[in-house]
Each structure stands twice: as structure tokens, then as C-alpha cells.
Amino acid sequence: MELARAFSTMAADLPAIFSMIVVSVVGLVMLTVAAFRSDHPSIPWLGVAGMVVASAWELFQLGTEPGTAFFGAIRVGGYAAFINLLVLLAGIATTILSVPYLHRLKHDYGEVYALLMYATVGMILLGSSNSMVSIFVGLETMSVCLYVLAGLIREDEGAVEAALKYFLLGAFSTGFFLYGIALMYGATGTMYLPAMAQADLATAGGTLLFWAGVALFLIGFLFKVSAAPFHMWTPDVYQGSPTPLTGYMSTASKAAAFGSLILVLYYALPAERWTLVLAVVAVITMVVGNVMALSQANVKRMLAYSSIAHAGYILVALAAGTEAAFAGALFYLLVYTVMNIGAFGVMALLEWDGREGRVQTLDSLAGIGTDRPVLGVTMVVFMFSLTGFPPFGGFFGKYAVFAPAVDAGLTWLVLIGVLMSAVSGYYYLRVVYVFWMQDRDDVVDARQASLGGLPPVSRTSQGVLVVCAVGLVAMAFFSGGLIEAATGFFDASAMAAAGGGG
Amino acid sequence: MFAEFVPLFIMIVLALGLAFTLLKAAEILGPSRPNKIKRTPYESGMDPVGSARERYSVKFYLVAMIFIVFDVEVVFMYPWAVSFQDFIDGGAFLGVMTVVTIFSVILMVGLLYDIKKGGLDFEK
Numbered sequence: 001m002e003l004a005r006a007f008s009t010m011a012a013d014l015p016a017i018f019s020m021i022v023v024s025v026v027g028l029v030m031l032t033v034a035a036f037r038s039d040h041p042s043i044p045w046l047g048v049a050g051m052v053v054a055s056a057w058e059l060f061q062l063g064t065e066p067g068t069a070f071f072g073a074i075r076v077g078g079y080a081a082f083i084n085l086l087v088l089l090a091g092i093a094t095t096i097l098s099v100p101y102l103h104r105l106k107h108d109y110g111e112v113y114a115l116l117m118y119a120t121v122g123m124i125l126l127g128s129s130n131s132m133v134s135i136f137v138g139l140e141t142m143s144v145c146l147y148v149l150a151g152l153i154r155e156d157e158g159a160v161e162a163a164l165k166y167f168l169l170g171a172f173s174t175g176f177f178l179y180g181i182a183l184m185y186g187a188t189g190t191m192y193l194p195a196m197a198q199a200d201l202a203t204a205g206g207t208l209l210f211w212a213g214v215a216l217f218l219i220g221f222l223f224k225v226s227a228a229p230f231h232m233w234t235p236d237v238y239q240g241s242p243t244p245l246t247g248y249m250s251t252a253s254k255a256a257a258f259g260s261l262i263l264v265l266y267y268a269l270p271a272e273r274w275t276l277v278l279a280v281v282a283v284i285t286m287v288v289g290n291v292m293a294l295s296q297a298n299v300k301r302m303l304a305y306s307s308i309a310h311a312g313y314i315l316v317a318l319a320a321g322t323e324a325a326f327a328g329a330l331f332y333l334l335v336y337t338v339m340n341i342g343a344f345g346v347m348a349l350l351e352w353d354g355r356e357g358r359v360q361t362l363d364s365l366a367g368i369g370t371d372r373p374v375l376g377v378t379m380v381v382f383m384f385s386l387t388g389f390p391p392f393g394g395f396f397g398k399y400a401v402f403a404p405a406v407d408a409g410l411t412w413l414v415l416i417g418v419l420m421s422a423v424s425g426y427y428y429l430r431v432v433y434v435f436w437m438q439d440r441d442d443v444v445d446a447r448q449a450s451l452g453g454l455p456p457v458s459r460t461s462q463g464v465l466v467v468c469a470v471g472l473v474a475m476a477f478f479s480g481g482l483i484e485a486a487t488g489f490f491d492a493s494a495m496a497a498a499g500g501g502g
Numbered sequence: 503m504f505a506e507f508v509p510l511f512i513m514i515v516l517a518l519g520l521a522f523t524l525l526k527a528a529e530i531l532g533p534s535r536p537n538k539i540k541r542t543p544y545e546s547g548m549d550p551v552g553s554a555r556e557r558y559s560v561k562f563y564l565v566a567m568i569f570i571v572f573d574v575e576v577v578f579m580y581p582w583a584v585s586f587q588d589f590i591d592g593g594a595f596l597g598v599m600t601v602v603t604i605f606s607v608i609l610m611v612g613l614l615y616d617i618k619k620g621g622l623d624f625e626k
Contacts, residue, residue, distance in 0.1 A: 003589055007597030028611050035618035 009071070016069035016076045019054035019084055020124050026050030027117030034110025043110035044095050047117050051095070055088040066489070068130050072192050075130040075263065079489035082330060083127030083259035090252035090337050091120040093464050097244040097345045100458035104352065105242070107152060116248070119145035123256035130267075132181045132191040135260055139177070139224065142256065143170050146249055150241040162240025169223070169233045177220025183213030184268075193267040214269060218277070221264075224257040227281050227315060228288040231308045235292075238304035243351060246300065247344030250307040251337040258314055258333055262326050265318060266490070278319035279413050285312030286420040293427045297361045299347055302427055303340070306386060309424060310336050316417050317401035320408035327486035328400030334482070335385070335397035335475055342468035343382040346375050349457050349465075362434045369435040371454050374462045376435050381469040387428040388421050393475035400483050564621035571613050578605060 014021070027050075030043050058081045066077030074080075095113060102108040122141025129135045147170060151163025185191055187210035188199030201207045219230065226234040238246045265274065289309030296302035314336075317329035351358050353368060369376025385394035398421060402414045475482065582602055589598040616622075 003592030003594040004597070007594045011597070028608065031615055032611055035615040 013069040013074075016074055016128075018057050019088065020121050022050055022054045022057070023088075023117050023124070024121045027114045027121070030110055030114040030117065034114060038109045038111070040110060044099050044113045047095050047113045048092055050117065051088045051092045051120065055085055055092070058085040058088060062485075073129070073131045073134045074125075075128050077489070078485075079259075079263075079330075080128030082486065082489060083256060083333075084124045086255045086259075086334055086337055087120055087123040087127060087252045090248060090255070090341055091116060093341050093345070093468065094244050094248040094252070096464045097247070097341075097348060097461050098242070100461050101242065101244050101348045101351070105153060107242075112149065112152060115145045115149055116245075119149070119248075120252070123252055126256040127259040129260060129263070130193055132185065132193075135264075136178065136181060138260070139220075139257070140174065142253055143174070143224075146253060149245045150237055150249070152242050152245065156240070158240040159242070160240075162237045165233050166237045173220050173223035173230070176216045176223075180213045180215070180217030180220060183209050184217060185213075187213060193264060196268040211273070214274070215277075217264075218274070221257060221261050222281060225254050225261070225311045225314075226308050227311050228285040228308060231285070231288065234308055235301050235304040238307070239298065239301045243300065243344055243348035246304075247341045247348070250304070250344065251340045254307070254311065255333045255337055258318075258329065262318065262329060265321065266326060275319050275321055275410075278315055278321075279410060282312050282315035282319055282413060283416055285309070285315060286417055287312075290420045290423045294423065296427070297363070299360050299362060299365070299431065300344075302431075303343055303347070306424065306427070307340060309420065310340070310386075313398060313401055313417055313421070316405050316410070316413055319413065320405040320410055322404050322408050323490040324487060325401070325404035325408065326490060327483055328397075328404050330486040330489070331400045331479065331483050332397040335393035335472065338468050338471050338475070339382045339385045339392075339394060342378060342465055342472075343386065345461065345465050345468070346379045346382065349375055349461055353454055362430065366434055366438040367436070372457065374466065375457065378462075378465040378469040379435055380432050381472060383428040383432050385472045387425045391473065391476060393472040393479070396476050396479035400479070561621075561624075564616055564619060567616050568613065568621050571609050571616070575606070575609050578602075 026046060030046050033040050033043055033046070061076070061081035062078050062085070064077050064081070066075065066079060068074065069076050095116060098112070098116075099108070102112060119142050122138045122143075122145065124138075125134055126138030126142060129138055147163060147167040150166045151159050153159040181191075184196065187201060187206045188196045190196055190199060201210050223230040223233075238250060241249065286309055289305050289307075289312055293302050293305035293309065296305060310332075314329050314332055317325040317332065347360065350365060350368060350372065351360060353360075353365070353372065369379075381392060385392035388394045388398045398417075402417060405411075405414050405417075579602070582598070586598070589595060
């Protein structure tokens, strides 16, 4: 009868993976439709509908008590719901932004949207995993889909380069990651995160084995969130991939990976030994990201380096390691997702408007704000928010990650972070300057001559960008409540009750 | 605990040593009469000349996909079938049937996709 009981437990746990089921079933339906007619216009909207249903479900899960399901493999409750909601909203925005973009490229295959759905499923699993096995399965589901999406425009050499680099380096980092898991399992004898912290590392060899495993494991994760010195792939991949999908890669996959990393740090890694490691990585990441971004002429590449820098800011909170810091990191992930999807979305819609074909340098977009007022204004909001100016979410996000780090005694780290975000003002505000204030006469002549005026931009896509921009302002107003709610996910007593698992 | 691995290290050293020794011995002791054909990378294969970026049919991938569909299906269905009686005895008939049905449906969607994309259409 034990088997019967196992099956009934699993059936009772099905609500825990409701959004995964919805998104993957809708993905299968989309693939079936795509088999009959690959460019059927309903396919992306099917995906959006599925993700809206899933995110409505996750919205109601935000307030639930933390716990585990499927014999400790999956974590449920507010924390998982928050990460899942973030990933699903990023998926919805990306799908809507991709429709006009891929149509214009004549690459609007249904398979793209189906792959986006499967990547989202992987991210949901990653963000709600409680065991090393589900972390690995989620990470790989996500990564394999993203490798394919990066090389979508296969007649473009840059895209092929991006896909191949992403795939080879990603596969290599997966090797580190798996080896780390193997060593950690060898030292503790368990795959479950809470059980790992309680394991007895009595023998000297066991301790060495465990921390060697943690080091390799962190390399795998830091690669996925593109933290320096494991960031080398990021600029090439982000530049070569289709722009809306770059936005997706730089936000949703980072949100899921950081969400999972926080779970590992919070539950599985006992002492405070990793603080200095993460602090050093955060310093390198912030410096490399911001300094390299300064000299980029290509806007997409600049945004790629900026996303490295933002991973550094989040790592500051992770290095602090307190519950307030983790909550701040969650809020930062939310803000970062909205503003980065927006920035890449604007660049996607502007991709044909410059002088130089699809490659947009700062010069080629001079004065574009006057021709495209909605895109220009939203871009200003995103750039100011990325810099961290007060009326927008970016400022409160930075405050939420830096303040707990000061409390944790990492003032030197925060000092570097603040200095580096001052540096970032130069390259973000230069975009604003180029969009609105640069003399456009000579540029416009060339543009009008080659294109015969600018074609209209999709209204739905502009709508998504406006929603993102308004959302950034709203987040600034509700930042206190949001951070408080995020802190609630780490409620110590409830966590202890759910600590069991495997 | 590292003492347990000493035999493994000895074996690795022996394996590397043996491989190196045999290769070197063949080079030193054996007669060496090279000619052009012998020195090509693939002695009996095609000439490795020309661009490496040759085109070949995408059909290979579709055929490989069909292979994967059935391969994965069999890999999971064998243990499922072997332990089927145990599941019935354990009172989990409905559960195990549901699970395998979901699994097969997902694979069949893959097969349907493949066939509609012309995976079995060898004329073209």
C-alpha cells in the first residue's frame, strides 16, 4: 500500500506545480498548432493567456505559508510564488514585445514562443526548488531553451556566434555545477537543501569535500547570473541574440538563478564562510560591468555590460546574507526585471530606425526621441531608473540592497557599489542625451532618404513599455510595502516549521 | 579517506605509462616507410580538402528526433512494464497508468510535430 500512498501524496501535491503544468501544457498545444501552421498568429497569444492564468494563480500564492511538496523536492509558499510571478510577468512582456519584432524579421515561428514557455517552466522549477536535483533539472530546462533562442536568426553570423558561445560555455559551466553538486552530496549524503545544512561534516575530508563542492557549485551559478570573472560570454551573447529575447535572458533567467541561489545560501550553506567570496565577486562584477560599459558604442552591448553591473549590486545583498538583505535582493530583482525588459524592448522596436541597419550605435540613434516620442520617453524612464534616480524604482532597489549590507558591516563594499553606480550615470544618461538632445539634422536626412519616413510601431508593444515605465514609478511609491512583504517570505518561525523536507 | 583512492591513482599512472610506452615502442622498434596516402588523417576515408562548412540536409535532425522519441519511450517503458505487477499489487494501478499516459502523450506531441515537419518524407 506504500505505493498507493505515494501516488495519492503526489496527486495532492499537484497544486504546488499548477503554474508549471499550465505553462507546459499550453506550450505543447502551441507546438501542436505550430506543427500545422508555423506562423499562426494565435500562437503567441495562447502563450500569453497561459502565462496570465499561471501568474494569477501565483498572485494568490504570495500570502501562503512556506512548505515543501513532492517529498521535499519543491518549495511552495510566498517566496517561490514571488520568483515565479516575476518570471511569468517577464515571459508575458517578452512574448508581446517579440511579436512585431519577429514578424519584421520574418522569424515569427510558433516554436519560438513554445520554447519561451518551456524556458519559463524551467525557471519556475529553478525558483521553487528545494533539492539539488530539481535545481539542476530547472537550470538545464531553462538553459537549453535559451541556447536555441539565442541562435534564432540563423542566417546572421552574430547570432550563430552568440548561440555557439552560449552553448559551449554554458555546457562547460554546467560541468562545474554538476561536479559541485556531486561533491556536496558526497560530503553530506543528501540532495535536500535544509538537510544539507544539518549534515555532519565531522571528518576533515568531509569539510574539504563540502566546501570544494560549494566553490564549484557557485562557479556554475555565477556563470548563469553573469557575474565577473565568469561574465565573458555575456556581451557577445546579449548582442547577438534577438533583442526582446536578450531582455528575457538578462532578466528572467537571472531572477530565477538568483532566487535559487538565495534558497541555497539561506538553507543549505551553514556558516558565514561565503560572505567574503561573494563580496569579492560583487566588487569585481560591479567594477568590470560599469567600467566596460563606459566605452561601448553599441547600445545593446552597453546594456549587456550594465546587466553584469546589476548582477554585482544584487551580489552585494547576497554577500550581506541577512534576511533583510535577501528581501532587498528580491525587490531589486523585481525592479531590475521591469526596467531591463523595458530598455531592451525599446531597443528592439528601434532596431530598424538608425542609420546602420540593425546594429544600433549611439550615433545612429541621435535625436530619435523626437520621431518616436513614446519610445523616447519610456527609454528616459528606464535609463534614469537603471542609474538609480529617486523618483523611480531603481533608486529604492539600490537602497534596498545597499542598506542591509551596511547593517551587516560591509560598508566598504557598499562604498564601491555607490561609486560604481555614479560611474554608471555617464553611460545611461548619454543615451538620454543622444535620444533627445543631440543635433539630429544630419542624421535625419540620411534616415529619411533611406527609409522614406519611419514606419509605425506596434501599439501593443508600446503599451507594454508604458506599463513597465508606470510600474517603475508605482514600485517607487510602494517600495516600503513590497520590501516588507518580501521580508515576510523569510519569516523565521514559519521557515523552521517547513525546514524538514527530505 | 583519500587512502581509499590510492589504487585508483596507481591504475591511472599505469594506464598512462602503458599507453605512452607502447606508442613510443612502436615508433622506435617498428619500420617507418611513410608515403603520401599513409600520412593522410583518414587513411581510407575521403580527402580532407575544401571548406568545412558544407551543407547537409536538415532531415538528419528530424530523423534523429524520431529516434530520440522512440528511444526515450522505450527506456522508460521497459522498467514501467517490468514493475507493472508490483504497482497493481501496491494498489497504484490508476496512478501508474496516469503517469505513463501523460508521458506518452508528451512524446506523441513530439512525434506529431516531427511528422508534420516532414520527418518521414524522404522524397524531398
